[in-house]
Amino acid sequence: MSLTDYILLKKIKSGDRPAFMLLYDRYWDSLYRFVFVRTKDKEVSEELLQNLWMKILENTDTIQTDDSESAKGYLLRHLHYRILDYYNSFKKAPPTLSIDEFETPAELEISDTEYFEILEENEISALLSLIDEVVSRLPTTEQQVYEMRIRQNMSVHETAEALGISNKTVSNKLSKALGEIREQLSPEYQSSKKLISIIMLMEIMSVY
Helix, strand or coil: CCCCHHHHHHHHHCCCHHHHHHHHHHHHHHHHHHHHHHHCCHHHHHHHHHHHHHHHHHCHHHCCCCCCCCCHHHHHHHHHHHHHHHHHHCCCCCCCCCHHHCCCCCCCCCCHHHHHHHHHHCCHHHHHHHHHHHHHCCCHHHHHHHHHHHHCCCCHHHHHHHHCCCHHHHHHHHHHHHHHHHHHHHHHCCCCHHHHHHHHHHHHHCCC
């Protein structure tokens, strides 16, 4: 039986990592497409989504669900307003598409049971160790950006100020670091490509 978003959020609040992974995987595709079709910018899309997942981890109670215990509507509305903020910050014309005009793709092809089996087959600690190894080989600035943005949950602006670089450079360095991690780990874990992105978010969750 598929767990509702409401139940998953309750589990996440109590520190249940598989529940967070399941919610992340449930909406990763549709939320990314929702943002990218409006911003046409890969880095901006990833940044907005990463901030959303941090919000879920930091204060799960703020995530609202509807009568069917789905958080989808809330997540889309949240991103809709963050996209408007993005355009306003650069004084650009906001996208004309409304939330309702975007056709959301089909849900995952695997069931909750199958997904938890994937989680059991891939040791979280082992993957985190592999990530540590890859990060240790990155250029110094990329290591620092990864440490501050992912492990310390610092904002782009805070990271930029601490390192004396621009916000754009922070985003670029983090993108390179995450790209290198995906490239190094993906071949060994082809059973679930998105698992790699989820594991990186576990770095953030480990502090809660």
